[in-house]
Amino acid sequence: MTAHPTSPRFKDNARKALDDAQLQKALGNVRQNFIERRAAVAAKLPEFEALRDSARDIKNHTLENLDLYLERYEDAVTKAGGQVHWARTAAEAREAIVGICKRVGAKTVTKGKSMISEEIALNDAIEAAGMQAVETDLGEYIIQPRHEAPSHIIAPAVHLNATQVESDFRKHHTHLDPNRDLSQPTQLLTEARTILREKFLAADVGITGANFLIAETGTSIIVTNEGNGDLTQTLPKIHIVIASIEKVVPTLEDASQILRVLARSATGQEMSVYTTFSTGPRRPGDVDGPEEYHVVLLDNGRSAMLGTEFQEMLRCIRCGACMNHCPVYHAVGGHAYGWVYPGPMGAVLTPTLIGVDKGGHLPNASTFCGRCESVCPVRIPLPKLMRHWREREFERHLTPATVRSGLGFWAFFAKRPALYRLATGLAMRGLARLGKAKGRFTSLPFASGWTDHRDFPAPQGKTFQQQWKARRNGRSA
Amino acid sequence: MPEKSATRRPRVGLFVTCLVDLMRPSVGFAAVKLLEDAGCIVDVPSQTCCGQPAFNSGDRANARAIAEKTIAAFERFDYVVAPSGSCAGQIRKHYPELFQGDPNLAPRAAKLADKTYELVSFLVDVMGVTGVEATFSGDVTYHDSCSGLRELGVKSQPRMLLSSVEGLKLVEMKENEVCCGFGGTFAVKYGDISDSIVSKKTENVSDSGAHTLLAGDLGCLMNMAGKLQREGKTVEVRHVAEVLAGMTDTPPIGAPAEAAE
Known part of the structure; x- marks a missing residue:
């Protein structure tokens, strides 16, 4: 699924996407809805631009002191009764998670939405160990049986329409009446919900991602709109948080500040429907909560970005605004990018994570229109970072020979005016x-x-x- | 009219841009007229290109070499003006980045950056021009080219000056701030994607009902004109400077000489 990137075949992927009429129609929704909603909600908040500055500054400060805040975070998690597992690579993260699941004899593992889980191809690892992984975010639930990666980081099934979902549900939910009415989207929702309810109750382990990790309290925060994350993390005996190291921020105030730009930038909501804080396992006297609370902290190449021209990318809070506003994303959708992260943020991040030799097309496939940077809530200069990848490619002679020689020919004259x-x-x-x-x-x-x-x-x-x-x-x- | 005699007339070096130089010199002459009408003394030093293609392809060495020539050719002027947001943006925003940490060239790049402007915003923001004496009949629509819009804040200035053109009616198209899909070498390297993006643009252009499409960057204009013509659409395409200068006797972009009236 995610283990083998198709990013080197970006041009073929793009061609296919452009010829896919259904996909093109679905992308029309991204092009319109997300943009209008964000613009409206940003216009209503006079301090929105100042909040973007503040979000950028908080992230910059944290990244400058990342070691300190990570250690502080680990201390706080431990004090709250949880356990932090450091994972240098995707493999180490999978091992840690599968290890916990095996130790407790898990059969069913529910999952909240997590891009890190996609990055480390966690579902495959869980299934390979003989357990069932169940995605509980509706979009993720829809694409899981299709063995597809999310095509958008916050709207994983945005490439599909209701008819496709209906036909998949009929194919996979064989225990239900084949003549049932699924013509309305709400009927699809109800059906998914009913099935997921059983899974929530049966789950032995619940895995969620994290939008923020709070160093001062050891808290992890998720933002969702469906409430599935809450059920995933409160009902099973074991709660595992999988998050990458740059998710940490110093204080609850910092997280609250950034939360004000997150949902506005992402879906155009002032706040997401649920903003859920979890700190450690169930305490004596608590009426619910897991017995064990684990955090798997993934590096996977991120610490190597610190101190380089790509450090600013680590500010990213995964809102998806850049892809929502990207003409290239609007043209080809998320799957064409060929790995986990699409759009402008993916064009910068993917070469870091899978190598510029494989992900090299992505930072080149941009018009540098700058619209992504103009909406980024933490002001990441995405075009500039894409250009830095082009520089690295040029230095390493990865730029196609035709481009290189054409450029050389032109530059020869451009340097000699006469x-x-x-x-x-x-x-x-x-x-x-x-x-x-x-x-x-x-x-x-x-x-x-x-x-x-x-x-x-x-x-x-x-x-x-x-x-x-x-x-x-x-x-x- | 602004008071011209009270102050020294500014000396402007016209950075004509390689595309205008080679493809459509009439835009350069329109720029000269607009600048001279605004009270500037215009000169055109020997020049080639701003180096953006090299810069955006990751070829820093050539980008620097070309930028160094541009700096040397233009630093003697009070202002550098280009009929393009993209090339002006390259000098204004990216030359300083290109020479960051270079004790000799960084200060020179910064100085040049500070006095470099896109044509229409220079006329309005620096020279205080509030209107032009030109006539143009018909409905026009204006595409906001990305670099001008997002790097230099060119948005209201062309609209303000266009509103003073006699007989001209501006009708805004949908998504006028969305990229046309040109992106320099992108248009050729990722032709399929570029084609999809420009097709959406030409749809918005024709839906606006305007007879003429204007913008401030020749690269975008050639892309949009080329697509409109491939689609058999009759919308005429011109650089905004041509209309503002009242120099529309040349055929529109990509049109044969016979079509001109």
Whole structure:
């Protein structure tokens, strides 16, 4: 599922996505709904821009002192009766989680929505160990039997429509009346809910992600809209939190501050429906809660980003605003990106996590329109970071030879103004003559990448610099 | 009209941009007219390109070499003005980044950055131009090119000046702030995706009902014009400077000479 990235085949993935009429229709919803809602809710809050600054600053401060806050967090978790498991790699994280599940003899493991779980391909590991993993977020529940990765970090099934969901439910829920009415989305919801209720009650272990980890209290916070996260973490005997190290923030106040930009940026809500805090296992006298509370803290290449030009990426709070506003994401959807994280944030993060040799297309497949940066709640300069990947690719000679030689050819002239004027003057005059009758070209042998899709205008003739020189000479004469 | 005699007329170096230089010199002459009408003394030093293609392809060495030439050619002017948000943005926002930590070039890049502007915003924000003397008949729609909009804050200025053009009616299209899919080399490297993005744009352009599409960047204009023409649409495409300068006797972008009236 997520273990083998198809990112190296990004162009093929994109072509398929562009030809998929159903997907294109679904992406139209992203293009409209998310954008309008975010704009409306941001406009209602006068301090929204100041809050973005503040969120950026909190994250920057934390990253500058990450070791300190992580240790403080571990102490606080331990004091609250929980246990922190440090995982350097995806494999170590899977081992830690599967190990706990095996130790308690788990059969059913429920899961709240977690992108880290996708990153480490946790479901496969749980199933391989003979246990059943059940996604409880509706979107994740829908895509799990399809063996698909989420196509959006906060709307995992955004690529599907209700008819597809209905047909999947009929295929997989074989114990139900085949003639039942599922024509309404609410009926689909009710059916999923009924089935999930049994799973919640049967679960031995519940796994959730975390939007924030609070260093001062050892608390983990999840934000959800369905309440599935609460049922996942309170009902089973064991609660495991899987989170990456950059999720830590110093205090509850810090988290509250960032929460004010999170939902607004993500879904255009002021707050998500549920914001759930959990600190340690059930205490004596508590009426509910798990008996054991574990946190698996994943590094997986993140600490190596500290101190590099990619450190700013670690501010990301996974709201999805960048992909919601990205014209490339709107065109091809999330699966084309070929791994776990799509859109602009994925274009920066993926090469870090799977290597730029595999993820190299992603930071190149951007027009640098800058809309992602303009909406990022923690002001990550995403285009700049994508450009840094292009620099690394260029240095390592991973840039395609055709691009490299084309660029070299052009740069040769661009650095030599006299030669440039001579060469371009001749070339433009020739092109202008060829294109004069139509005013444009419908095909050009050296620019088929352009003319496959659109006409190329003919140049007017003499270059501006030639004409300017003539005009100035005329004036002074 | 602004008072011109009271202060020294500013000397402006026109960074004509490689696309305008090679493809559509008439935009350069429109820019010269607008700048001179606003009271500037305009000169055009020998130049090639701002280096953005190299910079955005990760080729820092060539980007720096080209930028260094641009700095040397333009630093003697009071202002540097380009009929493009993208190229002006490259100088204004990215030259300082390119020379960060370079004791010789960083201060020079910063100085040049501070006095570099996109044409229309320069006219309005620096020269205090509030209107132009030009006529243009028909409905036009305006596309906000990304770099101008998001790096330089070009949004209200072209609209303000267009509203002073006699006979011109501005009709806004949907998603006028959304990228047209050009993105420099992106349009060729990821042609399929670029095509999908520009198709949405041309749909919004035709839905607006406007007869003419304007923008401030020739790259975007060539992309949109090329797609409109491939789709057989009759919308005419021009650089905003041509309309503001009243220099619309040249054929629109990609149109044969015969079509011009």
